Amino acid sequence: MLRGGLAALLALAALTGCSSRPAIPVSDDQTLVMEATVLAAGINAEKPVLNNAEIQPSASSTLYNERGETVTVNYRFFWYDARGLEMHPLEAPRRITIPAHSSVTLYGSANYLGARKVRLYLYL
Numbered sequence: 001m002l003r004g005g006l007a008a009l010l011a012l013a014a015l016t017g018c019s020s021r022p023a024i025p026v027s028d029d030q031t032l033v034m035e036a037t038v039l040a041a042g043i044n045a046e047k048p049v050l051n052n053a054e055i056q057p058s059a060s061s062t063l064y065n066e067r068g069e070t071v072t073v074n075y076r077f078f079w080y081d082a083r084g085l086e087m088h089p090l091e092a093p094r095r096i097t098i099p100a101h102s103s104v105t106l107y108g109s110a111n112y113l114g115a116r117k118v119r120l121y122l123y124l
Contacts, residue, residue: 032061035123042067043098048077048108048120058109059118065098072097073122077108080117087112 048061
């Protein structure tokens with residue numbers, strides 16, 4: 001009896017896990033990802049701002065170079081649908097050079113009508 005009850009409980013637990021919808025949460029606090037080398041190079045960045053007012057969603061983020069030398073940064077915008085699933089194909093990585101003691105604004109636009117969230121990834 002105990003063995004049968006345990007088996008039923010395990011089966012119920014397995015079925016409960018299967019009923020959840022697939023989603024990868026992209027919280028508002030995780031919209032900017034910077035490698036440690038970017039911070040070490042003196043680059044600070046604002047979280048990307050998503051603009052869904054147009055037909056094609058877009059995002060922007062400002063990067064600040066606090067050092068006395070030019071820094072080249074690689075970046076990529078990742079786009080997610082309303083359920084938090086990454087949208088493919090991915091944008092190609094891009095590169096920008098930030099002059100010493102100045103700032104630049106990055107712009108990206110989604111090629112997907114269903115894009116609802118964005119994440120910016122910065123690396124050297």
